[in-house]
Amino acid sequence: MSSPEQIVEIVMDDKTYNVSKSKLIEKSDYFRALYSSGMREAAADSVRLRGLSGPGLELVLDFINTSRVQVANETLEDLVETASFLQVTAILKLLPSEVRQDNCVELHKLSEVYGTQELRGECLRFMSCHYHPMLRRPEFRGLPAALRDRVRDMRMQGAATLVALGDTCLRPAVPDEPCSMVRFGDLGRSWSPLRCAVPPDMVNVRGYGSAVLDNYLFVVGGYRVTSQEISAAHCYNPCRNEWNHVAPLNQKRSNFKLLAVTGKLYAVGGQCLGTVECYSPEQDWWTCVSSLPEPLAEFSACECQGMIYVIGGYTARDRNTNVLRYCPTSDSWSVFRTCSVHVRKQQMLSVEDTIYMVGGYTHELEPGRRKPSQTEDTLMVHSYNVTTGEWLQLRENMFKSGLNLTCTLHNDGIYIMSRGVTLPSSLEHRVFLKYDIFLDEWEDFRFPALGQNMLLFSLYLPKTL
16 A cells, blocks of 8 residues: 655645645755755654745645646736745746746846746847837836847847748749748858748738838838728738738828838838828837928938938929938938939938949939930949938949849848849849949849749848748
8 A cells, every 4th residue: 555645734924735745845946955954844744934925835836736837917926936935946947938928027027036047038039029019018118228229139139131022933833832922041042932921911012111120021001903002011020920910001102112210110202292100119100200391203212320311203393303311300301412413213222321222213414424314224323422422323234124123231232133134024034133332243143933023121030930
């Protein structure tokens, strides 16, 4: 016959709890050490505890008896304090799997107090993965600025990767199975699918705005093939490899510029629009800010040193040769400079105080200068220094189209997806190349795919993707 199980009384304040001695030894390093110490207390039928909370002790003893624990926000501190004191490591190891948006800040604070490194690391990882939703929580905004910056920086710890979004089909894949997102491997110089379901309401949308903010990709507005403009906004989070809806624009718009500036997004202009909206991830809301001096069509824009620069395009009356600058701090537009050239339909990017303009049309306005015709289709890159006002024509690529392209900054260059000028005009035939901004050189890559409505961008992807 087996000997009966020995029961120990745990006494705290005026309450007594009966617990199996064998389970105490199995689950608690504190009791295991006590009963192997040879001390007088080790032979006693009861153990008196002091200084712990009643709810915490009940939760921990319930776990020792049943191997189950209830993790509730209102008793988190009691639970962690008691589990740490009694050294019930199984509970502490369980807590990382219980991290949620509504408890991760509290768990992080407790992990620092009680030195539970695994829990601390999981809380930081979780807050980084859900960075924008966490910005909307008051308890997160109450954390020290240095810690919030660290959480944000953790989003950029993956590998910087080129990703293309659009109606693509990788060869030799079956044409009936298109991949909406593909990634470029720098080492293998090859493309592969990025398995992530794009929201159905993003399909067949054109003329949208796109920008990367805090390693989130935002795709906003546009129009459907039925020519109906939309206000919907979607966000891709590479840390979770998922798309989510965010707050829609206040005003439907297409063919506008979406720019990331100092932690916010700005939707500038659009088809027959001069209005501007600002998106704050902290509120998940768009607010109207100062409009453009007048509506523009076919203009170019980018962020540079915390300001928004708008160049080229057309007003309702004439060419726009002014460089407009928007200051987010003062919420005001001003004419920064005038240009000796007129540009339109260019893609703009910036590095420090230099703006790079890729593709589109450029027309010299000074007398005696060569005036390209409207029909030229050559991929050209210009630079404009906002400090000196210097405008330079950089190396051109006579064999690639400068129209309807997509491009992004990535590592040491501007990566561009366009088409060859000798190919048919269909936008399905894409070419992929890089302009090295330091060496002023072009490099061609393979893009073994058909693609329409393409968007090229650079994101930090986790190793697990």
